[in-house]
Amino acid sequence: MTRPTSRRTVLAAALAAAAGAGTVASAGPASASPSLTSPSLAPSSPATASLVDNRFWAAYADWRCGSSAGTRAVTGRRPGLVISTPAGSTAYTDPHTGTTSTWEYATWTSPAHRPAVPATEVIASWNAHTPQGTWIQIELRGSYSDGTDTPWYVMGRWASGDTDIRRTSVDDQSDGRSTVWTDTLSLDDTTSGLRLVSYRLRLTLHRTPGSRLTPTVHRAGAMASDIPDRFTVPAAAPRTVRELPVPRYSQNVHVGEYPEYDNGGEAWCSPTSSQMIIEYWGRKPTSEDLAWVKPGLADPQVCHAARYTFDHQYEGCGNWPFNTAYATTYRDMNAVVTRLGSLTDLEKLIAVGIPVITSQSFLKGELTGAGYGTSGHLMTVIGFTADGDVIANDPASPSNDAVRRVYQRREWENIWLRTKRYDANGQVRGGTGGVCYVFWPVGPAPAQHRVLRSLGLT
Incomplete structure (x- = not known):
C-alpha cells in the first residue's frame, strides 16, 4: 500500500480551510480532486467520461x-x-x-x-x-x-x-x-x-x-x-465476463527488502502491480538487469520495479507517471495515466484483453474480503465474474497464491470512482475519481485499438 505524504495532507488542510469544511483530505499519492466541500454531497449523476x-x-x-x-x-x-x-x-x-x-x-x-x-x-x-x-x-x-x-x-x-x-x-x-x-x-x-x-x-x-x-x-x-465531488457513483450494469491470465505477485513477500526504496515491499503496491502487467504482455527484465538484486530473493523483478519507479523527492514508488514510464522501458510498450468514467469503460478494456491498474482508498469494512484499509492503494483488475464482480490481483496479499481476489462489484465500483469518503473518525477524505494506468503493446490488435481509441488513449 502507498505511504501517506505530509505535503498532500498540508494541501488538503489548506483547501478544507478555504472551503470552510474543516477536514483533511486523503494523503495518498496524487490524490484526485483534493478540494473539500460539505459532507452532505448528493450522489453525482454526470458521466465521468464527459469530464x-x-x-x-x-x-x-x-x-x-x-x-x-x-x-x-x-x-x-x-x-x-x-x-x-x-x-x-x-x-x-x-x-x-x-x-x-x-x-x-x-x-x-x-x-x-x-x-x-x-x-x-x-x-x-x-x-x-x-x-x-x-x-x-x-x-x-x-x-x-x-x-x-x-x-x-x-x-x-x-x-x-x-x-x-x-x-x-x-x-x-x-x-x-x-x-x-x-x-x-x-x-x-x-x-x-x-x-x-x-x-x-x-x-x-x-x-x-x-x-x-x-x-x-x-x-x-x-x-x-473536472470530476465533481461525490461520495457515491451511479451503478453500471455488468456487461463482460472474462478473466485474463495476469501473473500474480505479492508486495508483502518483499517486506523489509531494500528499505531505501520506501521501506521495502510494504509500500510497493504500484511497482508490483506494474510488474504484473508488464509480464502479462510478455516482457520482463533480463538476468543482467537483475544482477544487482541480492541472490535468493523471491521475484527479484519486483525489487527491480521498485528501484526503477522510485521518486527520490516523494521518497516512494507510487508516482503514477513514473510507473507508466517504467513500463515503457520494455520493448514496444505504451502506457498512460488516465481516468475512466465507469466500470463499463474498464469492462471494455478487459473484454479485449487489456488489464488495468487502478488506484483507490477505503476503510477496512468498505471492501469485503480485503482485510485491510488504506489511504491509497494500487491493484490490478484482471476480469469480471458472471455476476459482474471484480476479479483483481491485489498485491496487498500475504503470498503470490493469495493475490487473486474477487471483490463485490458495487463496493469496488464506488471506492474507485468516488472523490470523497469518510475515514474512521468521520472526517472527509479524498478519493481518486477513477485514476488508473493502462499499458498496451505497440501494434495492438484491431479490437484493442478500437477500444483504446474510443477512450482517447491512442
Whole structure:
C-alpha cells in the first residue's frame, strides 16, 4: 500500500480551510480532486467520461507540430522525438546527490491543447527511451479561464536508470491558484469557478556534452479532468465476463527488502502491480538487469520495479507517471495515466484483453474480503465474474497464491470512482475519481485499438 505524504495532507488542510469544511483530505499519492466541500454531497449523476480529456502526442506528424529548439521528429514503426543539434548547455545540480553536471539540451513545446472539459486537474505522462548519459524533463503550462497563465511547472525529471540523475518530482511549485502535488497539477480552490482551459507541454532532452547520445520520447501528453465531488457513483450494469491470465505477485513477500526504496515491499503496491502487467504482455527484465538484486530473493523483478519507479523527492514508488514510464522501458510498450468514467469503460478494456491498474482508498469494512484499509492503494483488475464482480490481483496479499481476489462489484465500483469518503473518525477524505494506468503493446490488435481509441488513449 502507498505511504501517506505530509505535503498532500498540508494541501488538503489548506483547501478544507478555504472551503470552510474543516477536514483533511486523503494523503495518498496524487490524490484526485483534493478540494473539500460539505459532507452532505448528493450522489453525482454526470458521466465521468464527459469530464475527462486525454491528449497524447505520439505520431510523426505530432512531433512535427509545436515549436522545436534542437529537436527533430523521427519516423519508423514507433515515431519519436530526439536531439538533432543541441540548443545549448546547462548546469544541473541534483538535489538528491549534490552533484552538479553540465548537459547539452534541446527542447520541444507542444501546440496549445484545449481540453473538451475545463479542468481542475491535469496529470502528465510520457513514454521514453533514455540511454545512459541522457535524461528528460517534462513541464506543463496551463491557461486559466480568466486569461492568465500558470508558470511552467516541472511534472518530472526522469531517466530510466539512476546513475546520471536521480529520478524526481519537484516540490513547492505554486502560483497561489494552482499547485503541483508530486505528479498532479491541481487548482487550489475548485469552488471559485476558475478552471484550466488549455495547456502546453515542454520537453527538454538532455545528454552528455559532446556525445551523440539522445533520449527518444515516443509519447507525451496529459489527462485533464473536472470530476465533481461525490461520495457515491451511479451503478453500471455488468456487461463482460472474462478473466485474463495476469501473473500474480505479492508486495508483502518483499517486506523489509531494500528499505531505501520506501521501506521495502510494504509500500510497493504500484511497482508490483506494474510488474504484473508488464509480464502479462510478455516482457520482463533480463538476468543482467537483475544482477544487482541480492541472490535468493523471491521475484527479484519486483525489487527491480521498485528501484526503477522510485521518486527520490516523494521518497516512494507510487508516482503514477513514473510507473507508466517504467513500463515503457520494455520493448514496444505504451502506457498512460488516465481516468475512466465507469466500470463499463474498464469492462471494455478487459473484454479485449487489456488489464488495468487502478488506484483507490477505503476503510477496512468498505471492501469485503480485503482485510485491510488504506489511504491509497494500487491493484490490478484482471476480469469480471458472471455476476459482474471484480476479479483483481491485489498485491496487498500475504503470498503470490493469495493475490487473486474477487471483490463485490458495487463496493469496488464506488471506492474507485468516488472523490470523497469518510475515514474512521468521520472526517472527509479524498478519493481518486477513477485514476488508473493502462499499458498496451505497440501494434495492438484491431479490437484493442478500437477500444483504446474510443477512450482517447491512442
